[in-house]
Amino acid sequence: MPTPIGHALAGIAVAGAARSRMSPRHVAILAFCAAAPDLDLVLRLFDGLNHHRGPSHSVGAAVLASLAAWMLRRAGLGLPPPLLVGVAWASHVALDYLGLDTSPPAGVMALWPFSDAFLISPVSVFYDIPRSFSPAAIRHNLLAVSIEVLVLAPVAWLAWGGGRLRRASGAKGRG
Ligand SMILES: [Zn+2]
Structure with a gap:
């Protein structure tokens, strides 16, 4: 199961892939949500x-997080x-599903x-994280x-690069 570093990179990738312009604060919030x-x-x-x-690691929780964000946005x-x-x-x-556990x-x-x-991918992309401070761990x-x-990091980088290319081609189309 990935560390918070891996999860935050995925959140940054989501922010980069978005069509809307992202403020640094929004990027940080999406990294936190991830x-x-x-x-x-x-x-x-x-x-x-x-x-x-458990339930926090589910599509149901993702929907609830969306709903909470919608309500908080409406609240200003x-x-x-x-x-x-x-x-x-x-x-x-998705990332935890792909991680060794x-x-x-x-x-x-x-x-x-x-x-x-509890579901887990038969193929692990990411390592598990033993909670130990031994030299081996x-x-x-x-x-x-x-x-x-x-x-x-390449996924996040591509997501942000793709966003810039889309905006550039959109600007050309409008001009
Ligand atoms: Zn997790």
């Missing part, structure tokens, strides 16, 4: 139970378009609320982050 499902780790502090990769808060918030949130589900139940509750099943995590950056 990493936010892992805040379910905090729930353990309240009841001692493991909620990680300058948020990115609700659809982009939902896509950024869903990117987290060695702690059972493996995978994410991707289809909640329609199914409580640190080496493993550095490799994991390197793979995330190698895979997702």
